[in-house]
Amino acid sequence: MHLIWSLGLINLKPGLLRFYPWTKDFNLQFQKQTHTQVWIRSMELPQEYWRQTTLLEIASGVGTPIAIDDSTKVRRFGHYARVMVDIDLPCKLYDSVLVGGMNMPLKWP
8 A cells, every 4th residue: 555655646558547545534526636638739840859758858848748649659640749648737738838949839639
């Protein structure tokens, strides 16, 4: 049990499973979801930024990167890069990220 609590979360690939300690007075109706996982699309991203490490670094400006979709990995589609990120909902959500001196627009689902 202590090992699980020390992990805090497990990567399910794709997706994250978060652990919270059970409380005696737990009531599902009073629980608030503070994180969610969403696919973001990086629009107008030049091909030189499509390496997996670079895409994950760009996505980390929005949240915690979890996965890159298969089409993006092999550059099959090419109009945008898609990365799943874990977002902390109380934090500000951005509609663009500064990449290499250029403002890259992001699209949310």
